[in-house]
Amino acid sequence: MRRGIAATALVAALALAATACGGDKNDGGSTDAGGELSGTVTWWDTSNDTEKATFQKIAESFTAKHPKVTVKYVNVPYGDAQNKVKNAFSSGADAPDVIRADVGWVADFASLGYLDKVPDATAKKVDAEFLPAAAASGKYENQMYAVPQVIDTLGLFYNKKMLADAGVQPPTTLEELKTASAKIKEKTGKTGLYLRGDDSYWFLPLIYGEGGDLVDAKNKTVTVDGPAGVKAFKAARDLVASGAAVTNSTDGYQNMQTAFKTGQVAMMINGPWAIKDTYAGEQFTDKANLGVAPVPAGSAKAGGPQGGHDLAVYAGSKNRAAAHAFVEYLSSQDVQTQVTKELSLLPTRTAAYEQPDVKANQMVQFFKPAVDKAVERAWIPENGSLFDPLKVEYTKAVTGAATPEDAAKSAGAEFRKILKGWK
Amino acid sequence: MAVHTSRTAAQAAGDGTDVARGRGRGGLKRALATHWYAWAMVAPVVLVLGVIIGWPLVRGVYLSLTDANERNVARTIGANTIEASYSFVGLDNYTAVLSDPVFWQRLVWTVLWTVVCVSVTFTLGLALANMLNRNFRGRAFYRMALILPWAVPGFVSVFAWRFLFNRDNGILNKVLEGGGIGAIPWLDDPTWAKLSVITVNVWLGVPFMMVALLGGLQSIPGELYEAAEMDGASAWQRFRHITLPGLRAVSMTVILLSTIWTFNMFPVIFLLTRGGPGDSTEILVTQAFREAFVSSPRDFAGSATWGVLILALLMIFALVYRRSLRKQGEVW
């Protein structure tokens, strides 16, 4: 460190210059004279660890059709993705060209002006060839901003052997669930159900089961604190307090999967995205041991939320032509069929369900009717933002830190802060 | 020090370059002639702080007086430029935050968290420093082991603790269950989660305290102890009348630093519990972060309001601290 300072200052200046220059990469490509696509398409995928290899393979094979296009596949963990996408879109630097967006995020991103409209020709095809409920999720103010990739809902996953050992049938209502859990505890010593306590998405089947909803978008009314909401919070607390279910308020998803895969619990509520990971568990080396039933009904009905993922193109993308072509490729019938075959995810194209590979898939056989009956959420921009305050109250209610009434009331108050001017 | 200029200095707004303003021309010239080199030396810092702290700070205060959020700030998306459309709303944000019980709940917990963490850390650090300030075999080894939590980057340790704390699969509960005690909901119960985050923060903070206090102990002349012993002072009396006063200066500094760090301790809470379960471990800074980056649409004005309020609290603390320093005769 003799002549340290001057030398290091020089190094620092050089490093700064280098990083400053590195920022402005030109990955813009377009169509050349012959109409051939070129350039780089960066895709941010949010699929989970067991799914990502399949999606990467599929994404990269886009190059086979368009040799001049390079696909850059980036897996962004789902939990952080909404935030990271926003950061990237608002800064523009190194932003993805295509994203896989949860159906609940599309309206949010679109309302902020981040998404490029789906070209008219494609939009027409989507309206004609896709499941109507899925197509609706890609729209904001009657314009289509995203093409549906997969559709899903929640179901009751159960360990067939454990239920048989306890001599119970898959429960169809919460009451049956409690009786079944008591039997399971008595016969096997294990707990009946794992209930997510740290994610309010899992609250939706409960409130739908009581005939309620978070909000009534038509009348601009918050309904989470209505009688159905209170009943739903009560039901959640009751499951845990009665010992029918265990819960966690941190690392819940992972603990749920571990508990179900190792036979610590006999049932869990989850979606098709968890199928592949579940099959990897020691209890399900024989795949036939996994059963899936509709979510148990509350006092009014049984209903899971309609979920899924859409593909959207960034409005600031330098390579929009190739990006839209890429989206079209990813949502083509062939790709959807392949995804279903490998991952048991549900296609969004009506005709895909006629394909033998899809038809024969057991999980699709179960989930398709459930999806048909799933409750469509209000596709408002604030959709995604409701879950965060709801989570706080839901966790409090489930763990008994707040009464169901207080939880419902606070959730309603928080919702009204987000939805300005709503009743 | 600087007695002849202290009045002017105290009136200045807090920016070194502003000080000379308002004096007579002759005074300015004379000041320049005497102090130009000092001012030139501090110029880089004043400049940098002005640009990267001063400007954002002013803007932060301004944002807190508007209704800015993600939807109405200016942004550029590809070829489209969207103009800013937020408006000035006066003190509405402050009224909203201060009349919301959430702010007061967070404040109470943040103060509790800071006081408990700092006092426990200080006590443990002092005890360990006293133990290590003796000659015995294995001292170097203990010192190395005890310093380890400081040597490992904080975010790594916090993840490690989260791994240990996992209720269903963490080692702590496996050991407890093995010992016949039931599992403890470390991060799943509001009270336990509070204890857990405090534990981790204390674990992270003790080595720094220990090392700093050990340095302080070693700078106390040994003769003082010998003389006291000669006078028949007991171990406790020696501790009370020699050790503690000898550590006064270093203690003041580490307590100040530790208080600031703990009050603003973002990573421990954010990475361990994300403020949960529910919102029971959310402190002021994590709440402000949540407003700006987790909630959607991102409430920039709300977050700035929280930031200004937090800063005001810290300023009050610093004022009190400076007053107590002055009482001890330290002036600057």
Place this chain on the structure above:
Amino acid sequence: MTATTSAPSARKRGERSPLASVALHATLIAASVIAVFPVLWVLLTSLKPAKDAISTDFVKDPTLENYRYLVESTSFFTWFGNSVLVAGVTTVLGVFIAATTGYAVSRFKFPGMRPLMWTLLVTQMFPMAILIVPLYNLMGQLGLLNQPLGLIITYLTIAVPFCAWMMKGFFDTIPVEIDESGRVDGLNPFGTFWRLILPLARPGLAVTAFYSFITAWGEVAYASAFMVGDDNLTLAGGLQTFVTQYTANWGPMTAASVLIAIPAAIFFVFAQRHLVAGMTAGATKG
């Protein structure tokens, strides 16, 4: 009388009864175990197969599989490089910008000094909460979000006041007579600082640099908010991708932790004495 006076003098100061000795060692062993265990557990876990990460055995089928996965299938080294770049440049710039200020406030009485000291103290206690939104918007407008440079500028808001404050403490420990000898030799204040004081303050500069480096190295909030996309993350952000709401890859997570912790820990062990001396110099005089 003789008995009571002879009892203490029979043992020299610093010696203990065997009982006290046992208690001392027992306490220190307990404290050491608590200090070391979490880190040790991470090390042990990183050597287990990924699927056994949650196993409670101390050692189970030792393997380097997690490390291989980390190196081959993640962007670990990119993150590592980003962290080194950001923390390194921040440190160099921070020390460089702040050095003369530390000297000036240590030596001179000048108008504006007290408000400056006050500002330095207050900016150190700035919660990131107040600056994060304006900085985020500013970086967005300058196109520096998601860029190492943007993060470096942001970290300077922490590093500059900290370095200035700390270096003042070190300069305070250097006798004023040295400045006077410089003046006698006809050096102006800058010459004195550059030729005489700075070389003497080198250990202090090193300690300041070190603290400023580890602060930037371990920063989480700005890094989480500003940096996105696998290629731009620093380690703090990168590690968060292993353990999210829906995934918990403890295997690679622990392996990465070990690789990050080892260099830092080794450095600490060797530099310990200097750090202690430096810290207390800074602290007692601060």
